[in-house]
Amino acid sequence: MADILIINGIVVTMDPQRRVIENGAVAIEKDRIIAVGTTAEITAAHEAATVIDAKNKIVMPGLIDGHAHAGHGFIKTMGGGDSQQWYDACGAAYTVASTPEFWRAEARLAALERLRFGVTTGVSLLGGGDTILRTDEPVYGDAHCEGVREVGTRSVVAVGPTRPPHPRTYARFVDGKAVERPVSFEEQFATCQKLIETWHKSHGGRLNIALITPTLRKEHAQDLGAADLAEARRQAVMTADLAREAGLVFTQDGHNNGSVAYAMELGILGPSALLSHSTDLTADEIRIVADTGTHIAHNPSAIASILGRCPVPELLEAGANVCLGSDATAPDRSGDMFRHMQQCMHYHRTYFKDPTWLPPGRVLEMCTIDAAKALGMEKDIGSLEVGKKADVVLLDLRRPHLYPLNMPVFRLIYFANGNDVHTVIVDGRIALQNRKATFVDEDEILDDAQRETELMLDRTGFHYMLETPETFWKHVRATDQIEN
Structure with a gap:
């Protein structure tokens, strides 16, 4: 006897045949998942205590977000479009102005956003990038993972050392006061090892750890100096080796022209590697990605995709695997993967001036x-197939925006948005039903998020970053000079 039957839906399987089953069931x-087929077939063979009628609904695998950042949920829009202010906010919040309570509250908010948008699995870097990761002590990663666990989604939490030189200054709060201390690479590495031991493949495989090391680009080779560059290379290889030994995803943020070739020289690419952004790659680098089996996380809505272009069609034609990421939730984008699918199509069609690219x-x-393949999870998630996890x-x-009811898969991708998600099942558990989370109190999560954000603003003194800039109205560019 099954536990859950989903019947009468339009089942978009994403199986190898890409079957779409009208009046289908799971x-x-x-x-x-123990059966996928027509409603007549499945109901003849199975009964269940819980039956979900999916009439007028798409039934599909949970969406997967290949690249995002923990912490950003409390920082998004700060600075009002001033990138330097926004980076300053991230740097301070993630190193000297955040508590475990901050990370738990933000994790719950971000996981709830993902859940309500139908994102059942997501990658989250524990901080604002490769230079401000909160890896001075395990307690912050513990708090993040605990927050995600409560909401019930599946997560891959990326942790790792920051860029040399070390030590880096972090602060913990004792009796409400910040106590700063220097943190070495060795301490950060030990933090990562402890988080792997505690959380990787925990809670039925819903929580996983990935390792990240700073991306080395041309400017770093020039700016670090010989000793720090050599140390950065050593640390990158050491972190990548640990990822391979532990069977983890190894990721890097912010790749662009030249950095993939540099990573190849270090020997850190391969089937467990996931490189984000990867803009303006050379033809040789596209070939490197394909030949090594390295995966790419494309973030079409990110600022990096304004400053450069990830050659997604060229990578796909070369045989590389490319997944989609939100780079959410800052400074101007959400975790709604429907938005990013639509942005992806328009982005590359505009580049080629041809609407036939990326169907x-x-x-x-x-x-x-x-x-799912990029995360090494294709045997468990990413499609509705017998034997796979029930996401x-x-x-x-x-x-109204999805009717009339024809060509449903086209409408799913071209017109749907995250707010059309009705029910979400993760690991066989109903985590969202009738657009309402089942394991957590949504109002409590929102109130907690508000409180922790205000406390962070009090610690940093960054309240001024919430002001609307003068160029918000009646200006063509946010960088226009203001007349006195």
């Missing part, structure tokens, strides 16, 4: 089955 037992099914692959999303088609 049977779930414990945390696994909609291709971008759906990038945040389901291809993203399932029901999306309500009975909405």
Whole structure:
């Protein structure tokens, strides 16, 4: 007997045949899918205590976000478009002005956002990038993972050492006061090892740890100096080696022209490597990515994709695997993967001045089955197939922007948004039902997020970053000079 039957839906399987089953059904037992087929076939063979009627709904695998940042949920929009102010806010908040309570509250908020948008699995870097990761002590990563666990989504939390030189200054709060201390590479590395031991593949495999090391680009080779550059190279290799030994995803943030070739020289690429952004790659670097089996996380809505272009079609044609990321939730984007699928199509079609590039099914692959492959999870998630984990999303088609009810898969990708998600099942557990989280109190999460953000602002004195800039209205560019 099954535990859950989903019947009468339009089942978008994302299986190898990319079957779309009209009036389809999915049977779930414990945390696994045990049958996929027509409603007539499945109901004839299975009964269940819980039956979900998916009439007028898409039934699809949970979406996967290949790249995002923990902490950003409390920083988004700060600085009002001033990138330097926004980076300053991240730097202070993530190193000297955050507590475990901050990280737990932000993790719950971000996980709830993902859940309500049908994102059942997401990568989250524990901080604002490769130079401000909160890896001075395990307690911050513990708090983040605990927050995600409460909401019930699946997560890959990326932790690692910051860029040399070390030590880096961090602060813990004792009796409400910040106590600063220097933190070495060795301490950060030990933090990562402890988080791996505590959290990797925990809670039924919903929580996982990845390792990240700073991306080395041309400017770093020039600016670090010979000794620090040599140390950065040593640390990168050491971190990548630990990822391979522990069977973890190894990721790097902010790749662009030249940095992939440099990573190749270090020997840190391969099937467990996931490189984000990867803009303006050379033809040789595209070939390196494909030949090494390295994966790319494309973030079409990110500022990096304004400053450069990730050559996604060229990578795909070369045989590389590319997944989609939100780079959320800052400074100007959400975790809604429907938004990023649509942005991805327009981004590359505009570049080629040709609307035939990246058909909609291709971008759906990038945040389901291809993203699962990038995370080394393709045997468990990314499609609705017998034996896979029961990560399932029901999306309500009975909405004005999705009607009339024809060509449903086209409408799913071109017109749907995260707020159309009705029900979400993660690991066989109903985590969202009728657009309401089942394991947590949403109001309590929102109130906690507000409180912890205000405390962070009090610690940093960054309240002024919440002011609307004078160029917000009646200006063509935010950098226009203000007349006195």
